[in-house]
Amino acid sequence: MRIEDASLLARLSALGVEVRPGVSLSEHTSLGIGGTTDLLLVRRYDSIPEVMRLLKSAGFKSRFLGGGTNVLVDDGELSWVALHLPTVTPGVTVEGNSVWADASADLGGMVTYCAKRDLGGMEGLIGVPGSVGGALRMNAGAYGTQIGSYVREVEVYRSATGEIETLRGDDIRFDYRHTSFGPDDVMLRVRLELPSKPFKEIIAGIKVCNEKRRSSQPLNQKSAGCIFKNPPGASAGRMIDELGLKGHRSGDAMVSDRHANFFVNTGSASCADMLKLIEDVRERVRQAYGVELENEVIVWRN
Ligand code: EPU
Numbered sequence: 001m002r003i004e005d006a007s008l009l010a011r012l013s014a015l016g017v018e019v020r021p022g023v024s025l026s027e028h029t030s031l032g033i034g035g036t037t038d039l040l041l042v043r044r045y046d047s048i049p050e051v052m053r054l055l056k057s058a059g060f061k062s063r064f065l066g067g068g069t070n071v072l073v074d075d076g077e078l079s080w081v082a083l084h085l086p087t088v089t090p091g092v093t094v095e096g097n098s099v100w101a102d103a104s105a106d107l108g109g110m111v112t113y114c115a116k117r118d119l120g121g122m123e124g125l126i127g128v129p130g131s132v133g134g135a136l137r138m139n140a141g142a143y144g145t146q147i148g149s150y151v152r153e154v155e156v157y158r159s160a161t162g163e164i165e166t167l168r169g170d171d172i173r174f175d176y177r178h179t180s181f182g183p184d185d186v187m188l189r190v191r192l193e194l195p196s197k198p199f200k201e202i203i204a205g206i207k208v209c210n211e212k213r214r215s216s217q218p219l220n221q222k223s224a225g226c227i228f229k230n231p232p233g234a235s236a237g238r239m240i241d242e243l244g245l246k247g248h249r250s251g252d253a254m255v256s257d258r259h260a261n262f263f264v265n266t267g268s269a270s271c272a273d274m275l276k277l278i279e280d281v282r283e284r285v286r287q288a289y290g291v292e293l294e295n296e297v298i299v300w301r302n
C-alpha cells in the first residue's frame with residue numbers, strides 16, 4: 001500500500017514520521033518472509049493517536065511491526081501500511097528496582113542492561129529475539145520465566161479509544177503466550193519491578209539458558225521461534241518429531257531438523273509455502289493425536 005497524497009505525507013512528516021516507500025517486509029522479519037508496503041517510522045510516541053487518526057480518515061489500514069520475530073507476513077503488495085517505533089538504545093532507565101523500558105527496546109539488551117545493575121529474574125528471556133513490546137504483547141517466556149510476572153505498569157495506545165492509557169499490571173491478564181491486550185493495542189512503555197541479584201549470579205543463569213537454547217534450537221536459521229503453542233501438558237515439538245516430520249517441507253519452508261516446532265526458511269520461502277506447511281503439520285498432528293495445535297506465530301494476511 002502506498003501513500004501518495006502529498007498533503008498527508010506533509011502532515012505525517014510534521015508529526016515526526018519518516019515514510020519509507022515500498023519496503024519489503026522480508027527484510028524486517030526473522031523468517032525473511034513478507035510482501036511490500038510503505039514503512040512508517042514513528043519517532044514520537046505522543047504523536048501516535050494523531051498519526052492513527054490521519055491514516056484512518058485517509059482510508060489506510062495499518063499494522064505495528066515490532067522486532068518482526070514472531071510474525072508471518074503475507075506475500076505480494078500488502079493492503080496495509082506498516083508502522084514501526086525505531087529503537088533508541090538502550091531505551092531503558094533504572095531507579096532502584098523499577099525499570100522503565102521502551103517497547104522498541106531490544107529484549108535481550110534490556111535483560112543485560114538490568115543485569116549490569118544487579119537486577120535479575122529475567123535470565124530465561126535473554127535469548128528470546130525481539131522487542132520488549134512484542135514480548136509484552138504475547139507474554140513471551142522461556143525456561144520458567146514469563147515477562148508478565150514482572151510488569152507493574154504499561155503505557156499503551158488503545159485502538160478502541162484512540163488514546164494513550166496507562167494500565168496497572170494487576171489489571172492486565174498474562175497467560176501462557178497470551179495477554180488481555182486488544183489485538184490492535186500498541187505497546188509503548190513498560191515499568192517492571194525486578195528482584196535484586198548479584199551480576200555474577202545473573203550471568204551464570206544466562207549462560208545455562210544460552211547453552212540449553214543453543215543445543216536444542218536452530219538459532220542460525222531464519223525462523224519465528226516456535227510456530228505452535230504447546231497444548232496443555234504436552235510439547236508440540238515432541239509430537240511433530242515423533243511423527244517423523246523433521247525435514248518435511250513445502251517449497252523452501254521446512255520443519256527444522258533440530259527442533260520440530262521451529263519452521264525455517266531455507267532459501268526463498270513464501271508466506272504461502274509456510275502456511276501450507278503449518279496446515280499440513282497441524283492436520284497430521286490432529287489425525288495422529290486428536291490435538292488441534294494453535295498458532296503461536298501471528299499471521300498477517302492481506
Ligand atoms: N522435543 C523433541 N523433539 C523436538 C523438540 C523437542 O523430542 O524436535 C522434546 C524435548 O526433548 C523435550 C520436550 O520436547 O523433552 C520439550 O522441548 P523443549 O525443552 O525444547 O521445549 P518446548 O516445549 O519445545 C518451549 C517454548 C520455547 C522455549 C523453551 C524453553 C513453546 C511453544 N515453546 O519449547 O519457546 O524457548 O520451551 O523454555 O512454549 C517460542 O515460544 O518461540 C519458544 C521457542
